[in-house]
Amino acid sequence: MAGAVKEEASCTHYKRHCKLLAKCCGEFFVCRLCHDDVKEHTMDRFAVTTVKCLQCGTEQPAANVCKDCGIVFGEYYCSICHLFDADKKQFHCCGCGICRVGPKENYFHCFTCNFCLHNDIKDTHKCVQNVSRQNCSVCMEDLHTSRTSVNTLLCGHLLHRTCYSDMWKRGFYRCPLCVHSMTYMHDFWKDLDDEIAMTPMPEAYQSATVMIFCNDCQEKGSVPFHVLGMKCSSCGSYNTSQDGGLSMPPQHPC
Template identity: 40%
Template sequence: MGDSQSTSTGADTDADKSSFEVSELRSKILEIARNTELDPPEKNLRIQALYSEKGKTCVEQANVDEDEAAAADSSEQPEYPPCSHYKRNCYIVAKCCNKPFACRLCHNENARGHEINRFETEAMICRKCGKKQEVSSHCVSPDCSWKETFYFCEVCRFWSDDVEKDVFHCPDCGICRRGKKEDYEHCNGCKLCLPHSLYAEHTCTDAENNCAICGEYLQDSTIEVNLLRCGHSLHSSCYQNALQQNLFHCPLCRKSFLNPAEFAAQAVRSDRILSEFHMPEEFQDFTAKITCNDCNQTSETPFHFMGHKCQHCSSFNTVVLSRYKAPRSES
């Protein structure tokens, strides 16, 4: 009985040791498979090295096949939120915090207490194969399917695979701009690239400012910027929202931001409204002294609840300074 008990204990000890070695080997193999710093050839070499260190029985019992390793690799690879700003085949690794993000805007929206310096980005992670590598226009792994990029700027560390959106780098602005380079001209006063149609007649203003409506910094905005006649700037989206809410003047200087055609059409609409709305009898003899926000001149016009037309430029962008009741003429 004693010999039988002793033999049984020794067998259990050997089995436990073998089980531990198998478990340890499996853990090491899976650890290699999950390592995003290694490319596939390097993973294979390290796993083969582990096999050579262990006995055949131990390796067979470990039984980590390619499918399981691949599943472990894909399941443990970090899941990054999809980029809502750009279409591209890589993540950037922010040098400031050494973390991967879909783009610089995703970083600034999620990182706390700091913003990324786009020009300092040195590393990227390929979306196709997961390989971390130096910044490049495409993946350097020979087995990867990402071989080219529609647009890549080495200065700005910017990738775009959206073939419907043209992009160009302006050396004077120092950043990439939306559109075709031949359609724009750089203004050193505004520090902006302007369409040729606006360049000749625009009023220069310092572009180092914010949108007059939402307050967002405009110089590196991904949204198209509208340069107003007064010289201030708005996001095109803010401009359209303002028009939909019947706001037609700049919030900063109160000058109309409609173009000449829109300005004329708005004046016609306002004239029609005034003609259709009759003032109560007790106000029909009142005159308003007004100042115009567009031409800065003063004039007098019949007082009306629906607005007052400048007698110099026909703008309805006016402010009432005072009103008085004109004496009725004796007949």
Template identity: 45%
Template sequence: MDGDAGPEQHGCVHYRRGCKIRAPCCGEVFGCRHCHNEAKDSLEVSVHDRHVLPRHDIKLVICSLCNKEQDVQQDCANCGACLGKYFCAKCNFFDDDVSKNQFHCDGCGICRTGGAENFYHCGRCGCCYTTTLKDSHRCVDGAMHHNCPVCMEYLFDSMKAISVLHCGHTIHLECLYEMRAHQQFSCPVCLRSACNMSDIWQKLDQQVAASPMPAIYQKKMVWILCNDCGVTSNVQFHILAHKCPGCSSYNTRQTRGDPAACSRV
């Protein structure tokens, strides 16, 4: 690397920045806290030694230009180099790539990307949503404060894109695409349809109509529970699928019987 390139040429696989960090937990130097967590919280590390570094615990940084170790600050105390064009003293965070439009959300307590004008913080969900979802999203307490139901990575401070399902639960966008590639269209948490399935239901209507059951099964009835509306119904048995008479969804599962019968003697 050219020695005159300047600190903006330094960084790690996660960020372009002009400094490294000193991890207070283990005393080692890393490009950023994500570099630390990947090294210290991996399967290769003994379960007793695994640990993560919270962003707010970072106290010391090392200038990539002059190697001066110092307290967290935007400009190097020794050579004056800018350690990060975007700097957040609340998160101890540096990044030279300001095209991400970083901003600090006091509600979340962390920095996010995409521009503060394009997001709003929902107090009940405890996370930020795009302004287009302000009046339409389904509120779920602590929607982001849990692991992705597919890959189990903690969503709140994940660097990956996150999708909000129709039910209000959250999941990594790439995990959602992986589910769809395997013909899985229900929320892994509550089993409600993860997207608008009306076109699929119409195709199933056609397939069911074109596949009449043999005479021996035409009077067979089964109890089903609809995963979308939560209603239990008694419907005619069909080998392909069972349609909810209430909301017309085929996202149903067969149950043992009428739940109201449990209270009858």
């Protein structure tokens, strides 16, 4: 009968009752992340064939129940990824090649993006080829296999949710890769409209114009100049870049 786990599993990543034998170095680790934290190489999760029970110490072929003491190693177990963990409604995605936190019915695999995305954006997301097969452009850590959830931006690029939140807290709203607005900004642009209306430019600049390039709709055009922002006349975005010098109205002599 299964009892209290005898050997301490000092793993902050997963809740499990076994260790995995890393073929790369022949040592047991609670998980691949624990291995990678102390080794100068990475552990291949798919190559695991042997586990060690943390209750009775028995080494055995990888499975979810100890063949000697009967303890269950993980509420969730994937025989492909050799993932043992608490039940988080995980599911193995054949397209991604790894397990994802579910529930499965809330997600779909986009074969262009090559990534599992939430059903809420199935018909609206912008596809970017193999978008997850790169590092987060903020923290430069892996996106595809990361345990940190990701946000899908309007442009289709991905950021770790924590990195996305940190950018907003610091006042950055542009995608680090393509400078498109990360999300819908209508309310923010309206607030900026009101602020500009209450902050007139000095008389000499009130008729000044400037050429801008819109990072959201890609249009160019001449718009009124204001130090708080230049509004795209095509889509109403303030996510614009100045594309030339000021054009000042002719000055009439007194």
